[in-house]
Amino acid sequence: MEENNVLEERKIRLLGYIESAEYIPLRRKEIRQMISVPDSEREQFEGMxxxxxxxxxxxxxxKGKLLAPKTINMSTGTFTGHAKGFGFVTPDEGGADIFIPANETAGAMQKDKVLYKVIRTGDKDKKSEGVIIKVLERGITRVVGLYEQSKGFGFVIADDKKIAKDIFIAKENAKGAVSGHKVVAEIINYAEERRNPEGKIIEILGHINDPGVDILSVIRQYDLAVEFPDEVYKEIENLETEVSEKDKAGxxxxxxxxxITIDGEDAKDLDDAVSLTKTATGNYMLGVHIADVTHYVREHTALDREGYARGTSVYLVDRVIPMLPHKLSNGICSLNPHTDRLAMSCMxxxxxxxxxxxxxICESVIYSDYRMTYTAVRELIEDKTPALLEEFKExxxxxxxxxxxxxxLGEKRKRRGSVNFDLPESKIILNEQGKPIDIHPYERSIATNLIEEFMLVCNETVAENAxxxxxxxxxxxxxxxxxxxLQRMEQFIRGFGYHLRKKDGEVHPREIQRVLLEAEGTEQERIITRMILRSMMQARYGADNLGHFGLAAKYYCHFTSPIRRYPDLQIHRLLKKMLHGELKEAETKEYKKKMPDIGKHCSKRERIADDAERDTDQLKKVEYMEDKIGEAFEGIISGVTNWGIYVELPNTIEGMVALAMLDDDYYEFDEKKMVVFGRKSGKIYRLGDKVTVVVAKVSKELRTIDFLFDDGEE
Incomplete structure (x- = not known):
């Protein structure tokens, strides 16, 4: 009895010591010494x-250390790594990211779910700092990268630079790979202390310089499904190519x-058509007709499950990875001209x-009279090209x-404060071998704007109705x-003479719109736009109507692209159930329960698609600049950091001038003023400044372009 009391007392002292520790975690040896446990009772201690x-x-x-969860205010989050070894945790409960020093990551890798503790609270100029206590769940199991062979072993250098450590590959796990091969490696042992993760090669994609291997590497890196499962193909095996009379009924x-439809010249999945008439009272009667994809993609089918898993079509620089098989997206669901098609119409x-x-809002059958392109519509409206005027006089x-x-519609949106972020997208032209032969900003015109305005008003109308x-x-x-x-953005634009007015401490989107309009046409326009855009939250899908700040809209949804976005498809399904009176109490309850998870999943898939698209664009931009070493280009400073000055060229390509390469002075970065300045000369490099740069180095492996200022700039 007495022995039990001693054990219980020691157990309480053990817990008390762990709970009172200011810094965690603690070593067992240290705890044993503090509660006076002799070596002979070490086994008993381990039992406690x-x-x-x-x-x-x-x-x-x-690492086998101990800590008390009650007293250390631990939280969970997702780890994002950095090439230099440190990282950040995005808290699950929301809020600002937590900085994690390189020696406190506890072996965490990119996308890992972690348990962490904040050890230093940040302020407006500095992030909070924390330590990783434990990796709860691994975020990645496979790594795509470049294989480098050594004596008796090899390493995979990850394409994702957020994975700081190379993956060690034992000779027997190399699968015959040689230096220069792009490979997929499965991790078999994760990093601990200073050890590298260990892996085995499961797929050799080809040599880094082989055509198509660069894009294939991105596809594998983001685990994008290219082929559809056999069960999906089996389901659509007997899918009709024309709409049956039975399906048109009702x-x-x-x-x-x-x-008519209005799309790009190379578009094959035409999921929206428009019509316009005038009413007897002089009002416009706008019809937005969207392909009725849910008629063919039934709930709980393999096709629906695969569409949900993909979440979205992915538009890579040389190919489209569709959400739905081409038999649907380019066939029966595409609103091709001169043929009957099923639609969901919003009149x-x-x-x-x-x-x-x-x-x-109704189920409909439509007939597209003309398949128009943005170019033709712009020429008809703006240029009034005679041949086109005759061809399309109807x-x-x-x-x-x-x-x-x-x-x-544009004026109405402008009055309410809707923000237009008009940053140019890249149009990358490839030859038959997949090599980039031209890169320029994607052309925007009144034709693209026309479709945007019609789709926006339709999406708002559908969302408000729901x-x-x-x-x-x-x-x-x-x-x-x-x-x-917002504070950082305000501070930045103030340096250019722009100010945001607040009401009750809040900024209305109209104020952001005003600043963008004031900057329009100036040399700083693109920089101001980009900085404001970076201060914005990411748009996402959710079950609750929280409004759309950027559009200054109370109600907004995605209804207009069910061929390529799963949220639109799901919305069509719900609207059709409502129209048919099928949303009874039990079914409504079940759907409401599912919607938050569907929203999270679709938002996640959208982020993955965006990242993959951005990476393939960057690959081709780097490849395009490979044969331009030594050439000079004019550009504008698009970013400043404590390691370099980023310069964007008119064709949308961006590269960096490393501060270490500026040898005419010692240059420093002023984060508050967002400038780089010379300590002796006082020379300043600001965002938006026009500069001339020379291409110094291009790295396909790192996906980077290094510039130098020409002699006139230094």
Whole structure:
């Protein structure tokens, strides 16, 4: 009995010591000494520790150290690594990222779910600092990278530079790979202390210089599914190529309505068509007709499961990885001209001020009269090209009216404060071998703007309709900017003479719109736009209507692209159930329960697609500059950091001038003023400055372009 009391007392002292420790985690030896446990009772001590761990009163780290969860305010989050070894944790409960020093990562790798503790609270100029206590769940199991052979072993240098450590490959796990091969390695032992992770090669993609290997590496890196499972192909084996008369029954018939599609020249999945007439009272009657994909993609089928898993089509620089098989996306679901197609139509009556005064959402059958391109529509409206005016004389009056409505809707959005972030996208032209032969900004015109305005008003109308019907739904939400980012952005634009007015401490999107309009046409326009864009929150999908800050819209959703986005497809499904009176109480409850998870999943898949698209663009930009070493280009300073000055060329390519390469002075970075300055000369490099640079080095492996200022700049 007495022995049990001694053990219990020692157990309490053990727990008390761990809980009172200011810095965690603690070594077992240190604890044994503090509670006076002799070596002869070491086994008994380990038994007590095990009991406390099993009771949840003590946590054991991967390194075998001990800590008390009650007193150390531990939290969970996702780790993002950096090439230099340090990283950041994004807290699960939200809020600013936590900085993790390189020696406190506890072997955490990119995307790992971790348990962490904040040890130093940050302020407005500095992030909070923390330590990783334990890796709870590994985020990646495979790494794509470049294999480098050594004597008796090799390493895989990860393409993802957020993975700081190379992957060690034993000779027997190399699968015959040689230096220069791009490979996929499966991790078999994760990093601990200073050891590198260990892996085995499971796929050799080819040599780094082989055509197509660069894009294939990105596809593998993001684990993008290229082929569809056999069960999906089996489901669509007997899919009809034309709409049957049976399927047309019971639908609104808009085949007599002059209807057109407007897309890029190379578009194959035409999922939206438009029509426009005038009512007897002079209002516009805009029809936005969207392919009825859910008629063919039924719930709980293999096709639906695969569409959900992919979440979105991925538009890489040399190919499209579709969300749905081409038999649907380019066939029966594509609103091709001169053929009947099933659609979900949103018919909107819009007055002269751009207000939607009435609307109707319905299942329909349509007939597209013309397959128009952005180029042809722009030439018809702006250039009035004689040959095109003759060819398309039947639809010219409607196009003229569409241009009027475009301006009306644009003015309405402008009045309410909708923000237009007009940053140029890259148009990358490849030859048959996949090599880039030209890169320039993607052309935007009144034709692209026309379709944007029509789709925006349609998405808002559908979202508002769903909100007031109180049906389960997926909204497209965009929250107000983070306070910390907003302050940094304000400080930055103030340096250019721009100011944001606040009301009750909050910024209305109209104020951001005003600054962008003031900067329009100036040398700083692109820089101001980019800085404001970086301060914005990411838009995402969610079950709750939280509004869209950037569009200054109370209600917003994605309804117009069900061929390439799963949220749109899911919305169509819910709207059809509502139209058919199928959303009974039990089903409504079940859908409302599922919507938050569907929103999270689709948002995640969208981020992955964006990252993959950005990476393939960067690969081709780097490849394009490979044969331009020594050539000079004019550009503008697009970014300044404590390691370099980023310069963007007119063709959208960006490279960096390393501060270490500026040998005419010692240059420092002033984070508050966002400038780089010479300590002796006082020379300043600011965002938006025009500069001339020379291409110094291009690295396909690192996906980087190094510039030097020409002699006139230094």
């Amino acid at each position: 520790v095990l009991e406390l761990i099993n009771e949840g009163k003590v946590v054991e780290t991967k 639908r609104e018939d808009f085949r007599g309505l002059l209807t 909107m009556e819009i007055d002269a001020k751009g207000n939607v005064v009435d609307h109707k 639809i010219l009056p409607m196009l003229t009216m569409m241009n009027e409505l475009r301006q009306v 909100f007031w019907q109180e049906i389960p739904f997926l909204y497209r939400t965009h929250l107000e900017p983070d306070e910390e980012k």
